[in-house]
Each structure stands twice: as C-alpha cells, then as structure tokens.
Amino acid sequence: MRLILHVDMNAFFASVEQRCNPALRGKPIAVVGSAKRTVVTTASYEARKFGVKTGMNRFEAARACPSLIFVIGNNRKYIDASVRILEVLKTFSPMVEAYSIDEAFIDITGCLSPFGSAEGLARAVKERIREEVGLTCSIGIAPNKLLAKLASDMQKPDGLVIIDEAGIPRLLEDLPVNELWGIGPRLTEHLGRMGVRTCGQLGRFPAGILRERFGIIGERLRLMGQGIYSSEVVPIGQEEEAKSVGHSTTLPADISEKAIIKKYILKLSEMVGARAREHGLKGSKVCLTVRYPDFYTFSRQKTLASHTNDTRAIYAAALYILEAMRLRTAVRLLGVSLSGIAKGVGQLALFEEDRRREKLLEAMDAVNRSFGDYTVTWGTLMDEGAGGGDDTGVISPAWRPVGVKRVNVK
DNA sequence: TCTGGGGTCCTAGGACCC
DNA sequence: TCTGGGGTCCTAGGACCC
Numbered sequence: 001m002r003l004i005l006h007v008d009m010n011a012f013f014a015s016v017e018q019r020c021n022p023a024l025r026g027k028p029i030a031v032v033g034s035a036k037r038t039v040v041t042t043a044s045y046e047a048r049k050f051g052v053k054t055g056m057n058r059f060e061a062a063r064a065c066p067s068l069i070f071v072i073g074n075n076r077k078y079i080d081a082s083v084r085i086l087e088v089l090k091t092f093s094p095m096v097e098a099y100s101i102d103e104a105f106i107d108i109t110g111c112l113s114p115f116g117s118a119e120g121l122a123r124a125v126k127e128r129i130r131e132e133v134g135l136t137c138s139i140g141i142a143p144n145k146l147l148a149k150l151a152s153d154m155q156k157p158d159g160l161v162i163i164d165e166a167g168i169p170r171l172l173e174d175l176p177v178n179e180l181w182g183i184g185p186r187l188t189e190h191l192g193r194m195g196v197r198t199c200g201q202l203g204r205f206p207a208g209i210l211r212e213r214f215g216i217i218g219e220r221l222r223l224m225g226q227g228i229y230s231s232e233v234v235p236i237g238q239e240e241e242a243k244s245v246g247h248s249t250t251l252p253a254d255i256s257e258k259a260i261i262k263k264y265i266l267k268l269s270e271m272v273g274a275r276a277r278e279h280g281l282k283g284s285k286v287c288l289t290v291r292y293p294d295f296y297t298f299s300r301q302k303t304l305a306s307h308t309n310d311t312r313a314i315y316a317a318a319l320y321i322l323e324a325m326r327l328r329t330a331v332r333l334l335g336v337s338l339s340g341i342a343k344g345v346g347q348l349a350l351f352e353e354d355r356r357r358e359k360l361l362e363a364m365d366a367v368n369r370s371f372g373d374y375t376v377t378w379g380t381l382m383d384e385g386a387g388g389g390d391d392t393g394v395i396s397p398a399w400r401p402v403g404v405k406r407v408n409v410k
Numbered sequence: 411t412c413t414g415g416g417g418t419c420c421t422a423g424g425a426c427c428c
Numbered sequence: 429t430c431t432g433g434g435g436t437c438c439t440a441g442g443a444c445c446c
Contacts, residue, residue: 182444242417
C-alpha cells in the first residue's frame with residue numbers, strides 16, 4: 001500500500017502578492033492579467049467571501065465586491081515561489097510530481113520514520129513551507145492520488161486531512177460525484193440522469209452500463225466511486241515528452257483586418273517555434289484556432305510533409321489554414337499550436353540555405369534568451385498592430401517549473 | 411462592462427484500403 | 429434495384445484539468 005501526499009497552495013497567486021505587499025494583507029484582492037480583456041486568475045480568501053471567483057471578468061468581480069483590489073499578476077514571483085516550494089518538498093521524498101504551479105504530489109511511502117507518522121510528516125512540510133516561502137497550503141494524505149487530492153480539498157485554507165484505508169467507504173458513500181477529480185459538470189449531469197449522484201452509488205453501479213454509456217472511461221468511473229485509482233506519482237525529470245506546444249491570445253479588440261490577423265499569427269507562430277526549439281522538439285501538424293466575438297470557437301489543422309520547429313514553416317501552414325477558412329465575422333481570439341511532436345527527429349539540413357536558416361534561428365533564440373523574449377524578432381512584428389511580446393497575461397496555473405510547459409517570462 | 415491561456419485524453423465520423 | 433464488412437488513420441470537437 002502506497003502513501004500519497006497532495007500539496008495544494010492556498011489562493012496561491014493572491015497569497016504571494018499579499019506576502020510581498022503588507023498593504024494587501026487581510027484585504028479582498030484579485031490577481032488579473034494586464035491585458036484589456038482579462039479575468040480573475042486567483043481571488044484572496046477575503047474576496048472569495050464576497051463571491052469573487054476565478055474566471056470572472058473585472059466587472060463581475062467588482063460588482064460582487066466593490067472594495068476589491070485588482071493586482072496585476074507578476075509571473076516571476078509565482079515561479080520563484082513554486083520552485084522554492086518544490087525544493088522544500090524534495091527534501092522529504094525523491095518522488096515529487098510537479099502537477100501544476102501550485103500543486104504537487106509526493107509519494108511518501110517509506111518516508112515516515114523521521115517524523116513518526118504521516119501526520120508528523122505533513123506538519124513538518126507545512127512548517128517548512130511557511131518558514132521558507134511564507135505561504136500556507138492544504139495537505140491531503142491517502143493511499144492514492146485521487147483520494148489525496150480529495151483530502152487536500154476538504155479543509156481550506158491551511159488544512160490537513162488524512163484518509164486511511166478503513167475510512168474510505170464511509171467517506172465516499174454520500175460524497176457527490178462531482179467532488180472527484182476528473183468528474184466535471186457534463187459527467188455529473190449524465191450520471192445524475194442515470195440516478196447516480198454519490199460516489200457510493202457510482203461504485204455499485206453495473207459496470208456494463210457505465211461502459212456502454214461512457215466507453216473506456218466507464219470502467220474507471222466505477223473504480224473511482226470505490227476510491228480505487230492506479231495512476232502513480234511521476235517524479236520531476238521523468239515526465240513524458242510534451243505532445244503539443246501552443247499559444248493563443250484574446251485580441252485587445254475584435255479584428256477583421258486580414259493584415260493585422262496575420263501579424264498576430266506570425267507572433268504566435270514565433271512563440272510556438274521558439275519554445276519548441278528551446279526543448280528540441282519538432283512537430284508535423286499545425287493547428288489554427290479562431291474564436292468569434294460570440295465565442296464560437298473552431299480549429300483546423302494542417303499536416304506537414306516533415307517535422308519542423310521553424311517559425312517560417314509554422315507561420316506558412318497557419319496562413320494556409322487561415323486562407324481556407326473564409327472568416328464569417330471579426331475575430332476575438334487566435335491560437336497556433338504544433339502537435340505530432342517528436343524529439344530529435346528531422347533530417348540533417350542538407351542544403352546550405354537550410355543550414356544558414358538553422359543558424360539564424362539559433363542566434364535569434366540565443367539573443368531572446370539573454371535579453372527577454374522577442375527582443376529579436378521578425379520584420380513585420382516590429383510594425384504596429386501586434387507588439388513584440390509586451391502585454392503577456394498572468395501565467396497559466398497549469399504552468400510547470402519543469403518540462404516544456406515552462407513558458408518564458410520576463 | 412461582458413467572459414484567459416496552457417495542456418491531455420477520448421470520440422464520432424469520414425477517408426481509404428483490402 | 430440495390431449496393432459488404434472490417435481495419436486503420438486522420439480530423440474536429442468536446443470534456444476535463446490547473
């Protein structure tokens with residue numbers, strides 16, 4: 001039997017801001033991006049009391065809480081804090097999984113003896129994070145990741161919940177299915193129509209019907225209802241290679257002009273290409289995503305003849321898709337992503353021109369690494385319209401301090 | 411006054427082949 | 429007048445997560 005610990009930082013971005021700026025402590029604050037059309041990334045607990053939630057736009061948030069203080073997110077601070085937290089966690093066990101910027105799983109099987117018990121270890125983790133990073137977290141401990149995540153969610157902020165083997169059936173019996181990690185609104189609705197509302201009911205439901213209704217997921221759903229979950233902690237450095245690399249942006253205003261749309265696509269293509277090159281990845285499929293002002297969102301992809309991470313090739317493919325799209329209205333969001341990823345593939349550059357091209361890309365990337373992203377950039381990016389890398393929003397909470405999810409920040 | 415950005419996984423339906 | 433059947437690959441969309 002394994003023992004898994006889940007650490008969930010409390011209102012992470014907001015707590016970091018309050019730690020850095022005493023004037024914000026005890027106050028309702030919301031961390032937002034700097035772009036015009038932004039949303040609340042994290043609300044402090046003081047703000048949550050008023051109903052301020054992640055995903056609200058400024059106006060909704062201000063309406064819910066008139067005294068709300070908006071703080072523009074500072075990615076550097078969150079990354080620093082995240083890295084320091086992971087350093088602390090690694091002193092407790094080598095099996096630390098960086099699940100997101102503010103969550104981690106640790107396999108603490110066999111790591112208890114210096115602390116006497118799981119609870120002793122958890123209290124030591126919380127103490128060290130508080131001392132060394134100045135933040136509080138909620139910790140859950142259970143025999144697997146599913147239940148550890150459930151446990152860390154049960155007491156916030158600054159919680160500690162341990163689910164032992166014997167307590168599992170009683171805990172799950174009346175627990176609503178949507179509280180389980182992986183069961184969202186749609187699944188909850190479907191299950192509800194089948195008369196399944198609690199984990200207890202889910203765990204007893206005929207496997208055949210679940211399989212018929214939900215396919216391959218059905219098998220796992222029933223097991224989840226019983227608290228059974230087999231996925232293991234993936235230690236830092238042993239993550240699978242990324243399967244796609246993408247960037248998207250909501251434009252400051254809806255745009256119809258093709259020329260400006262193309263500039264944004266070029267900028268996004270360069271962001272994607274640079275990140276792929278940084279990680280030695282090449283992809284064979286380019287996907288262009290478009291969102292209309294009414295939020296209708298769609299995508300088209302193009303398969304390339306060979307793997308690439310060259311901005312020019314990504315841009316050309318994205319433009320090809322754009323031209324085939326016949327846009328119906330102005331555009332709200334544009335996205336470019338590269339998939340069909342392989343590492344270390346791609347032919348050696350046989351032609352002089354290709355070799356020069358690779359050298360050029362290397363040189364540009366090197367300058368950008370030294371001086372911040374997009375210091376050196378493509379000709380048309382320098383014109384007005386789609387600026388050279390300013391106005392980055394708040395980092396995605398899915399960001400990880402390791403692996404390809406590492407998005408460059410200034 | 412509207413509604414971010416980064417991913418993974420699964421599925422339906424069509425293309426294509428034998 | 430009616431037109432198989434299976435397998436695989438690909439694309440687009442959706443559910444879910446932080």
